[in-house]
Amino acid sequence: MSGDATRDYRRFLSRSSFIEMTARERAHAIVDAGSYRELLGPFDRIKSPWLPLQDIVAQSDDGVVLARGTLDGQPALVAAIESAYQGGSIGEVSGAKIAGALELALGDCQRGRPIWPVLLLETGGVRLQEANLGLAAIAEIHAAIIALRRLVPVVGVIAGAVGCFGGMSMAAALCSRLIVTRQARLGMNGPEVIEQEAGVAELDASDRALIWRLIGGEQRHAVGLADDLVEDDAAAIAVAVRDAFARGSPPVERSAQVERLAARLACIDPERPPDAGSLRLLWNEGAPR
């Protein structure tokens, strides 16, 4: 083996996959060692009141892990969505946990006690078994991010393998800084839903290569819809989160750059739409901000 290959091999072996971790392990991996304190954990037994009515077993954390802790000594909040439970979908309780925690962080920030909020997003969007209450909770999550972002950067991470869809893709777009891996996908409508609503001629959900080119983490980063592209490595992601807070909020939040968005759309001809590669050239303005 050549020297380079040995180094790569060793680097690879030293990595710890973030994607393979549960939400709780992810939250542990983000905060400073020894600082983790979970809020509304499984033993608090706050479950979905709606799933048992549909003969679905409710998990006693409703698929969201909330942790207080520190990041380089700074008080922080981590909200991690567990994609292994109901696809990471947002129901009344899981949504209220995220919104409520962000609202409490906002209160602390307003009283001069900054808290660094981190969202580990791994979700298909609204839990359809709780439909309107999931959607209502997502609107409240949006509201909380927008209010909180004025006082402290809100940092989002999409690692994969589920990705981030539906109303929660808007939450990702509202984050001050967004970190993705190559295994992340970020989109409003999942490929299956597009195929269902618009037909297979619009999008073939089974064409995995195409889906990755359209909404994969690398593409999103290349066109400025995500800020950092990192390896699937828990240590690398923990560093990227700290770096994001160190850089602070952008001068104008991405979702408030409306004239930039309008200019980007104005140069698109929907009759002859760009493919993923040509969009990178079309929208290539150097650094995302």
Next chain:
Amino acid sequence: MTVPPNLSQRGRRWFEALTGIPSGPRAGESARDADLDAARVGVIEGTPRSVLMADAALGGEVARFIAVVADVNNRFPRARGGEVGLDEACALARCVRDAIAGNRDRARRAIVAIVDVPSQAYGWREELLGIHLACAAAADAYASARLAGHPVIALLVGKAMSGAFLAHGYQANRILALDSPEVMAHAMGRQAAARVTRRNVAELQALGEKIAPMAYDIRSFASLGLLHRLIGGVNADAPGQADVARVQAELLSAIADARAGATDLSVRLASPAARQLRAASIEVRRRLAEQWNAA
């Protein structure tokens, strides 16, 4: 240009009724471009025809009215039926931010979102071009207006669906809805929701009758405590003068209530209906607050 009769015209009708401005052809009619452009006086350059905006008198003040409507000639084929697409979401953000910028030194102007949106636009172009950011920009603008002290009122006159509702209306201080069978709110259309949950449409319908948050009708939505007012006794399809006056009075009452209240969304958890059907949302917040600071 002819509007297919199956597309909802309610957003357009109520925009016209509340602003007094004709905005284009009705179902089955054709119109000259001049008619189409009637509502575009004062509209920000580059706004698509699918987004109507006008400042009009409401009681003793001037309010900004904004609606998303069907445009069969929309340059994006997946956004021709009144969906919130890329251009629409971007235009919503511009119209709302323009109201914020134009009001810096005066009383904060009320913003009324007339909601009749069947969905966000579902298409591969939309995903590639980041419709999630466009919709976030619209939600951001509405929330920023609310936080800046503008009373933001959503008036549901037709469908309020999914990401389209999140982009256009769900960040409002107060949500009003007409009590009519075609007024509905949901997270996903029936067919797609059935597929995703591995049920059929009939099963979904039956569940909705038992489980309020899964229902599509506006009365079930009202039972969740998310509405400020459900407005009954109004002809939603062809509003007469009395209907318009009634809705204007409700808008003014909601504006006054919003001005007197907080700029966040906490009011949605305060109603008797919310205390019943959103009890878990309230309980989560109560217990989180207890645990927030370590003992």
